[in-house]
Amino acid sequence: MDPSRISLRRFQLSDVDDFLKWASDDKVTRYLKWNTITSREEALSYLEKVAILNLISSPWVCSECKVWGQGIATAALKMGVPNVVKEIQDSQGLKLL
Numbered sequence: 001m002d003p004s005r006i007s008l009r010r011f012q013l014s015d016v017d018d019f020l021k022w023a024s025d026d027k028v029t030r031y032l033k034w035n036t037i038t039s040r041e042e043a044l045s046y047l048e049k050v051a052i053l054n055l056i057s058s059p060w061v062c063s064e065c066k067v068w069g070q071g072i073a074t075a076a077l078k079m080g081v082p083n084v085v086k087e088i089q090d091s092q093g094l095k096l097l
Contacts, residue, residue, distance in 0.1 A: 001071035008080050011051035016044045 011019065022028045023037040023046070037043045 001075040003075045003079055006076050008076060011047055013047055016040060016047055019043050019047060
């Protein structure tokens with residue numbers, strides 16, 4: 001997987017239909033802390049209340065089952081984890097040794 005093909009960003013309300021594609025799939029949401037989302041309205045509400053309001057402050061890897069096994073999530077996590085660690089450090093005034 002070529003990481004230059006991956007773009008990480010925060011969710012936007014305009015992402016609702018793409019978000020619903022995978023958030024409504026039981027295979028994708030099986031290990032998540034929230035239940036499978038079943039409607040566009042529920043997806044929009046989730047994005048408004050959680051993802052957009054920075055309660056989820058870092059970009060998340062979202063993918064449909066059809067792209068699993070291609071190294072996309074692995075590459076995205078390698079790109080994103082340093083940003084998450086930096087956000088936590090900055091927000092908590094922490095430094096890792």
